[in-house]
Amino acid sequence: MSKEDLLLLDFWVSPFCMRVKIAFAEKGLAYISQEEDLLGGKSELLLKSNPIYQKVPILLDNGKPIVESSNIVYYIDEKYANQNPLLPSCAYGRSRARFWADFIDKKVYEGGMAIWRSTKADELELAKKEFVDILKKLEGALGDKDYFGGDNFGYIDVIAISMTCWFHAYERFGGFKVDEECPKFDAWIKRCLKRESVASVLPDPEKVYEFVVMLRKMHGIE
Template identity: 40%
Template sequence: MGDQEVKLLGVWASPFSKRVEIALKMKGVSYEYAEEDLSNKSPELLKYNPVHKKVPVLLHSGRPICESLVILEYIDETWKSGPSIFPEDPCARARARFLAKFMDEKCYPDIWKIGGSKGEEEREKAIEEATEHLVTLENELRGKKFFGGDEIGLVDITANTIALWLVVVLEMVGIKFLLKDKFPVIDEWINNYLDNSIVRETLPVRQDLLAYCRSVFQCSN
């Protein structure tokens, strides 16, 4: 299938859009990128994702694929030439899918709760909940460079939310050393992950994301 027919509708500050960009680059797929304005969604976004009206949407030869985890499966199945995003063994694949889902259903909402928390008590509770999930990830990573083993895989890509978005939110609320102090394995993984050239060139600049998060949460920290 021709790479020239690949288009991504995304948003620069969305960890979900960035997952798809990282996967396409890992596979060496050329693509056109269209930045969406979520306050004024494009007719293309509304046409191709009428159910959720959300980014990312991948268009391949005009056919839309929606939802970042679904798109990552599609990319791995469609472009076999690059490195595999999913492990070969069915049991390891299941574990990776489980953790990717866990990232979206548990970890990401908690990050947003920390950012949006009002007052000390609410913030403490949000951090406590997030901490419980971080323990799971810390144990999962122990003894490995990446969630995917020696190379970046599905869980690493979905964990964009931890590697940058959580870090920025923690900085915003004034506890930027939480990971370094309490989760040294995750902290080391973040360094390894951000050191990857594709990840580094794809994720937003930290200061830009920090400014964005401050504006979203109307926070003056």
């Protein structure tokens, strides 16, 4: 492998890695993926490339590390701006995209984790309520548009859709259905899944569920 290659330090079930791969697919870019064993031991390359957080994804471009998934997607879109732009062209649209990407990063994964890590009925009920409220806020931002940016699949869609392959696990442990709670958001998920860039990247939700079952056992949750 030459330094000129785009190398992604990856983990198959990480929604944060998935969004980078979806961005690559949308741009039609070739890259090399190096799967990390996050549970068994992180590689020296990972530790050296992201010494602050020591987590994936990491994009190595020309040997230079770019970290944090939403930042990596932003970097890819900026560097390859002429290839199917993901971010809006106007400053307001770009600021809105960054705001919602930040909201998704701070709320969705943590909200879902609160569901599968709950050990008491009242904790679970609260976690489920808060998670549905997060999705309803996103549903409000989506409005009646096909995608968050309007007619075209874009930056916010890339950031958000990767999270949804974990929803089946949240539904199983939480005892709810996204399509019943947030039908417009569910319709958006189904719309995105028709895109090759998304369908080819997102893993089988049942395999994600099995992974979460394993995580629960690791944390002593039965």
